[in-house]
Amino acid sequence: MNERRKVQRIEIKIPVRVVVKELGDRFFAGTIVNIGADGIGLVLNTFLPQGTKILLNFELQEGKKQENVPGLVTRSFEVEDKFFSAVTFNSLSQEKAREISVYTGSVLFLKTIKPFSTLNDEESWYIRKICSEVYFKAGQSIFEEGSEGKALYIVINGKVNIIKKNLQGKTEVLATLKEGDFFGEIALLDHGFRSASAVASEHASLFMVTRDDFKKTLSNNNLLSLKLLWLFIGILTRRLRASDEVMVDMLYAGKKEKERNG
Amino acid sequence: MSEDISERRKYKRVSLELAVAVIVSDAGKVIKGTTVNLSASGMTVAIEGFIPLGRNLLISFKIQEGLVFENITAKILRTEDLEDHFNYGLEFLNLPREGAGKINALTDSISFIKRIKLFSVLSDAEALILKNVGKENGFPDGKTIFVEGEDGDAFYAVIKGKVRISKKSNIDAANEEVLALVREGEFFGEMALFDEGLRTANAVAHTDCELFTITVEQFNGLIKNNQLLAIKILLGFVRTLSKRLKAMNQEMVDLLFSEAALNEIK
Numbered sequence: 001m002n003e004r005r006k007v008q009r010i011e012i013k014i015p016v017r018v019v020v021k022e023l024g025d026r027f028f029a030g031t032i033v034n035i036g037a038d039g040i041g042l043v044l045n046t047f048l049p050q051g052t053k054i055l056l057n058f059e060l061q062e063g064k065k066q067e068n069v070p071g072l073v074t075r076s077f078e079v080e081d082k083f084f085s086a087v088t089f090n091s092l093s094q095e096k097a098r099e100i101s102v103y104t105g106s107v108l109f110l111k112t113i114k115p116f117s118t119l120n121d122e123e124s125w126y127i128r129k130i131c132s133e134v135y136f137k138a139g140q141s142i143f144e145e146g147s148e149g150k151a152l153y154i155v156i157n158g159k160v161n162i163i164k165k166n167l168q169g170k171t172e173v174l175a176t177l178k179e180g181d182f183f184g185e186i187a188l189l190d191h192g193f194r195s196a197s198a199v200a201s202e203h204a205s206l207f208m209v210t211r212d213d214f215k216k217t218l219s220n221n222n223l224l225s226l227k228l229l230w231l232f233i234g235i236l237t238r239r240l241r242a243s244d245e246v247m248v249d250m251l252y253a254g255k256k257e258k259e260r261n262g
Numbered sequence: 263m264s265e266d267i268s269e270r271r272k273y274k275r276v277s278l279e280l281a282v283a284v285i286v287s288d289a290g291k292v293i294k295g296t297t298v299n300l301s302a303s304g305m306t307v308a309i310e311g312f313i314p315l316g317r318n319l320l321i322s323f324k325i326q327e328g329l330v331f332e333n334i335t336a337k338i339l340r341t342e343d344l345e346d347h348f349n350y351g352l353e354f355l356n357l358p359r360e361g362a363g364k365i366n367a368l369t370d371s372i373s374f375i376k377r378i379k380l381f382s383v384l385s386d387a388e389a390l391i392l393k394n395v396g397k398e399n400g401f402p403d404g405k406t407i408f409v410e411g412e413d414g415d416a417f418y419a420v421i422k423g424k425v426r427i428s429k430k431s432n433i434d435a436a437n438e439e440v441l442a443l444v445r446e447g448e449f450f451g452e453m454a455l456f457d458e459g460l461r462t463a464n465a466v467a468h469t470d471c472e473l474f475t476i477t478v479e480q481f482n483g484l485i486k487n488n489q490l491l492a493i494k495i496l497l498g499f500v501r502t503l504s505k506r507l508k509a510m511n512q513e514m515v516d517l518l519f520s521e522a523a524l525n526e527i528k
Binding site for chain 1: 429430432434437439441452453456462463485489493497500503505506508510511
């Protein structure tokens, strides 16, 4: 079924109010089970015959209400004790279609980021709901070394430099991050100070997830907590391993240096 | 009475909620209660109804499979009137020595587990679950615990003693650098739990050691069966590992700077 689709769908469960014009504006409460810019999968207690014209009211994200989105039922069948209807958005404005496809795309984008790479669509959506989009101009500071860490950032586009001052007070660029990279992740799980600064090196848009929102999301969902903690530990252990390697070589080199200098 | 209390505190008390059946000696009726805490010499038990001081009680309770106590005689030492129930401080009068030994071993293990920093946020009940998941093992001074390059299948926490972590240099395989001494309350070998990789360092008992061991299999079982406990432990891992990484990075920066400084002087 996915093969046949031109537009990618994400599988998330959203409550929806379905208004049926032909039934004198009667409405039914149902659940969207997948959504893309071309349409939705809908589960209802009521059978909607093929060809039924409906209006959909739902909320992809708090404060982002979709009102009276027109849909056309293309087929319906019984699933267990409910009915499934495939609905296409046949007369959606380009602007609306774009809004939905950007949103579903962003849910899928999150799944390509390491700390979220084993989440399913629904779990990724929970994270997406607590992402706020933030913009920085070239040269603008995102956070300063030594400040309290309160959020994780994901680069949507643009470039971010991670920098640190050395003893001489000169700034050194430790890394340049681009689309799909993330930084500041430890702040999500632990209180602590930023060990480096982050500065936009060119105009950058980022997703920001704060520790408070993250904690709220985790407290409602044990499985998601386990998955995320597991991924975070994986990131940390890989970095520790890499540091261990460098450390041993540095210790060794230091010893040789001392020997040479006698 | 104050003597009795100090006597009781010689034994470690743990906070465990267990169901207790209580029979007041001359009444014969079985009353239900719940333990608030427990040691080898007595317990605090919460009961709805009032029992006057001076009565001896017969109490029965089960700590876990194979650790069941029946009709132990106990004396009420003190009573605390709480909103909807009473807490009774009880002293065991005829607990068999073997049973007392088993309770002592149990309370000792719980406090050992909680002395491991990673597990210090666990409740006594959670520490008991964890204790039953893992195993305590002794390693004599000099004994190898694992070797760089072998399959990692367990995680270790140090209850007693010290463990030496060392690693061969990439530049010169004949050279081995000590990366860390793991002390009481600290852990090592945790990467085996998370990425099933090969050991990247050697671990050797630096003194006689007592270690708490959890295998990958046991850990996965814990995650499946006790999500909340697993979440607490994983969160502990994240905190310790991120601290370790920060310290490691700082140390490397310091090393770099000291070398740079040396070069400047030259």
